[in-house]
Amino acid sequence: MTQRHKLFWTTVQPDRICGVTKRSNNIYLVGMMGAGKTTVGRHLAKRLHLRFVDCDQEIEARSGVKIPVIFEIEGEAGFRRREAQMIEELTQLDGIVMATGGGAVLADGNRRHLVRNGFVVYLCAPPVALYQRTRQDRNRPLLQVNDPQARLAEIYAERDPLYRSVADLVVEGNRQSPFGVVRMLEKRMREQCSA
Template sequence: MKTLAMTESAPPGGDNPGEPIELRLRRALGTRSIVLVGLMGAGKSTVGRRLAGRLGLMFKDADSEIEAAAQLTIPDIFAIYGEASFRDGEERVIARLIREGPLVLATGGGAFMREATRIRIAEGGVSVWLKAELEVLMRRVRKRGGRPLLQTEDPEETMRQLMDLRHPVYGEADVMVPSRDVSHDRVVQDVMEALDAHLNGPSNQGVAAQ
């Protein structure tokens, strides 16, 4: 994984540094999608929607697509069918959405944990890990209830355990961008600059030009 903690505007990459970053990214992506991964509360849906707007791409939220397909909410799917069944459906939905690309896709926190899903994302997309600190995540998730995995006596400890379990796997993503307490537009810009460096950096210029 290329760890790119973007805090200042990065210089444009690629063979045509004077063109807008949006055009460079669209060309470099081709038919691939941008897939956002990370824990609940990392801002995947909010950032993803704005990122899609900047790039002129469709935005899809995997959890919303799963709910539409099942005609049930995520908590109800967990309660009725269990997490294993939910993960099976999640894998199928993400595979379908990637085939429909290019788009910006926000995935659920556990999606990237499945090897088959990671392989599918690598084949048809570029993965971006939005990484947030524990206090940031907890502050955000407390504003919105209904998180099945946090229905425990100590949600903060549960989140800490999820971070310990999932962060090493999220680390396999192509790009990491900190999800900080700054404006959503700033995080979107960070994502775009990190993707530009990953896709259009010196080692990839020849690939991007093909």
């Protein structure tokens, strides 16, 4: 951990640092597909001098296939089992910024691991914006339906309360660049820490 990162975190409560315990300096990004978790996560990790991990990319790297192939062969249930194992493993690491998959919050166990082991940030964007960002992406198995915009709205309605239930901080990132979201996130985390 760099000196700058230490200073950022040690300016607040010594026992519990804004939802991040002393043994875990982790930040977990949750939110819908297309919310910007991976892009924001990379930038945030770089600014805080932490390691960035994308849960979905880790699953792909270890399985040797893309997520749509896992969905095709094992179904969503098979993918969710892999995701739960990966989240359990990754939340044991220290000093990471992790982008979770959009459906990671569906499992109680995943939510518990996230809440216990790090500071959870919900990157929130409205379904219309999410659709604009994901409509050309064929690597979104849940959106390969006749009306992907309606399906995205259904998924959002189901998951939004779950994201909010685990979030230490909700960041509305619809109209900002990833850099703007990172700056806003840093500011809001500092404000929350000093409150």
